[in-house]
Amino acid sequence: MKRWKALVFFDLDGTLLDTQSKISKENQQAIQALRQNNILPLIASGRSPQEIKQITAKTSIHSYVSLNGQYNVVENQVVSKYAFPINILLKLMDVARLFNHSFACYSDKEYAACYRDEIMEKLYRLDNAPLPRLSTDFHLKNEIYMGYLFSEEEVKDALYQEIFADTLTFYRDSPYSLAVVLKGQSKKAGIQQIIHHLGLAHLPTYAFGDGNNDLGMFEAVRTSIAMGNASENVKKYADFVTKSHVEDGIRFGLNHFKLLTRKEENNDY
Template identity: 35%
Template sequence: MKGFVFFDLDGTLLNGESKVDVATAKAIQTLKNNGYEPFIATGRSSAETRDIMESANIHSGIFMNGQVVLYQGKRVYSSEIPTEMVKKFHQMVKEDGYGFTAYNDKEFYLVESTDGAKDAYGFIHTNPPALNADFYIDNPINMLLFICLPPAEEKYKVAFPNLDFLRNTPYSVDVISKGNSKAEGIKRFLEYLNQEDAETYAFGDGPNDIEMLQAVTHPVAMGNAIPVLKEIAEFITTDNTDNGIINGLKHYDLI
């Protein structure tokens, strides 16, 4: 293996309709043929990205901001949020009139519904999941999607000091175990393979990509990335809707 390439999804690997362009999928296959292992690195779960992974022919990933790491379909790391903590979160969300979804690497359900769910999931061109208020009671939970407008999460940061709150859309906040991130997921994967010195590349556009770009050998910011990401990038490629992945891979002679 010559190296590992990590791709954020929304605003990065995906186009404006949250799909993988055919040309991008072909570039990923060429990347693999050239001896590099592609990874998805996303705030989303593997359960909700199956179609994306299939269309891109990618079988490894850092999911839910580092909560779960899969390598060629095998789970090599998982961090779960304790059931009692989720229960307390549920009670507080219900009292405040917000909503949230509970995730693991196999399935996800709305636990507390709200009108904002349509906006939160519409932002990534999907529909809200089914409602299952008891899902977290008998199932492991890796991540919560807190459906709320800012600054609602500030109160919850104080109430749940062992959780991290990452706002990635105007309508929702990813809630994960304190200390996890895409960067930590990459680190754990490289340690698992004893490949800490491998050449690594990462493509991203948003706030939850900052640590990831700082953790790899070659950080790449999309043309549509936030300013701080462009400041730390080694290379700034074109927008995600303008062959940004292809142009970035070509810049490094990976394809």
Template identity: 30%
Template sequence: MIKAIFFDIDGTLVSFQTHKIPENTFDTLKQLQKKGIKLFIATGRGKDGLDVLKDFPFDGYITLNGQYCYTKEKIIYENTIQSQDLKALLDYLEQKPFPCGFTEEHTKYFNLRDERVDEIHRITHNDDHPAGDCSQVVHQKIYQCMCFVNENEEKEILKVMPHCISARWHPLFCDISPLGGTKQHGIDEFLKYYHINLEETMAFGDGGNDIPMLKHVAISIAMGNANDEVKTVADYVTDDVEHDGITKALKHFQLL
């Protein structure tokens, strides 16, 4: 019996076409809660990017790919990048500049912006943050860095940030996060908090950063718009959110 379901946001709950959660998806979420199933967000977005949820009362939020997990009442888990890794990244940016977003608890800011940042904002409607001097980040609680680099550059950055890992759902950028925090770890924190077994879990996702989560839960669903790698690890592939993919999957597994 499924007691907890974890949802990615972009490309899963939120349509890349309308940048909204369809009303019928909200109706489906309400039906699940009436059945007593706990619902969780598991996203790369930070707290400042959750307006798209329209204040729907989820039972918990795994944000920043697992670095900041909380309920409406309390923080369940948080994990920040070590200052020495942030200093190394700043030094790297001086030698090889590229757009980089630094995420704090309630906001994000960039060292610089270019067409790559604007392109991602057109997709997410969540990356219109300002650019400027970021030297102060070594003294701040930074949960995640959004680095607009290709995969080869990503590997070079990780060499100078040895206490970090990366995740990518778009070819234009990767998220650099501290070791220890992942969507998978966030799931475990909430299962412990709510006394739910891993065998009672389900998750929906579409991006590369969802793969550890999809491999971890009991039942994993890839959205129809997911890439082949995500679809391969999932137990079931549904339609995209514009075509009621979440509801169709839940009916397939007889949860509705």
């Protein structure tokens, strides 16, 4: 087992990824340098485990908080996961239909929707991600860890929150979508569960993010770093603001905190 010196959590979209939703060569090198320096790099994202695996395939990242804290993995080992009770999921789908909002269900391996519409297509085009496959019974045959509502009607966000106040949390993560998780789950909770699992609460922890759904992540670590492209609301909660995600902001931030300095030794237990 590695003797880790620190943990660094990265959001994906608008943070570790470029405008094509890829990890740049420079960021790949930075991630590798972290591991060589006995610092564990982790992803904290609303994206699915399968998406994260594909995106990080050329890196040495094998740990992540996925689906906004619903499915969490350390070095390829699942440490916590939270599936939707079927009665809550069915009620959510009924309300989405009532509001004429399309909806996707996420398992740990794939995602599917009963139908597609223009707003759904806008979101996946923005994320450079494949559209959900179509299925009317996917949610009945798979454990569902996150829901995705597709809506541009922000005025209705509060209605969802009111209807499901005791059971679900809604994160508006784009002009077109709301991520839906079980009440009590979040990037913050997922990070806390991973740190507890590793028994490393005494170590320095860092998080890079750019969106409002990263604010909980900032609360879970000792040092929070906002990207230069983050909103002013996100920046005001950060301990440090680095350059934007297209201006080598990850390496700039890591260098600022001296996390890329190579150690002389590489000790294992």
